[in-house]
Amino acid sequence: MKKPGFTLIEILLAIAIIVLLAALSVPFYTSTLVSTQSKDTTIEIVQSLRRAKIKALAAVADDNWGVAVGQDDKITLFKGSSYVSRDQNLDEAFALPPSITSFDGLSEIIFLKSTGNPNTIGDITFIDSNNQSHKISINPEGTIDF
DSSP states (O other): OOOOSOOHHHHHHHHHHHHHHHHHHHHHHHHHHHHHHHHHHHHHHHHHHHHHHHHHHTTGGGSOEEEEEEETTEEEEEESSSSTTOOGGGOEEEEOOTTEEEEEEOSEEEEOTTTOOBSSOEEEEEEETTOOEEEEEEOTTOOEEO
């Protein structure tokens, strides 16, 4: 008469299947995580640019407002005519995730008080660890497209 239960081979086979499925899912999870972090970074940059434009239009603190991207691995919303001469007490900084590997294009955008127009136009481009490129464009009127 056989006793009910599992044999050692059945248990080892079940463990092997679980380990195999876990090993196959790690690259998918990592890729999805990087993609999500890239989307979040794009949104954070766009929101910072829009906040800087709104603060400049409203002439908050009677000064220009800008955004620096990639300086010290951060996105920084700041008051002033440049990142170097900014009022650091009013900085709003957000850390960049480690999955963002490089930035290209504009690194600093200043929106002029009262008009809200940018001092420069162009693109902010960054590349993530999946080798995907993400572009944010700023036109002469300060419209942000991504």
